[in-house]
Amino acid sequence: MPRYLIIRPYSKSMEALADSRDKEEFRKIVEKNLQDEATWLHSYIGHNKYQVFCIYDAPSPEAVRSAAKRNNLPIEMIVEVSEISPYSHL
Secondary structure, X not given: OOEEEEEEEOOHHHHHHHHOOXXXXXXXXXHHHHOOOOEEEXXXXXXXXXXXXXXXXXXOHHHHHHHHHHOOOOOOEEEEEOOOOHHHHO
16 A cells, blocks of 8 residues: 655644544544545654644545545645665664
């Protein structure tokens, strides 16, 4: 399955999600993503709180866009990525 880096603008709703401890809120996002076969792996918030960087596995960029729309999450850019790690070479 392809892996994608999703760049989102930081917003009050992203801040609320980052601060949330509501398991139900996260479960709903995961369930909506699964309708498009998209799996949210994790996210990083930029130190300047300007952007959020999310890592997803999904069959296509269109699946990521559809899942984002279903969850009312904006997207600035989608980039297909592959992982490199020093630990895979040790």
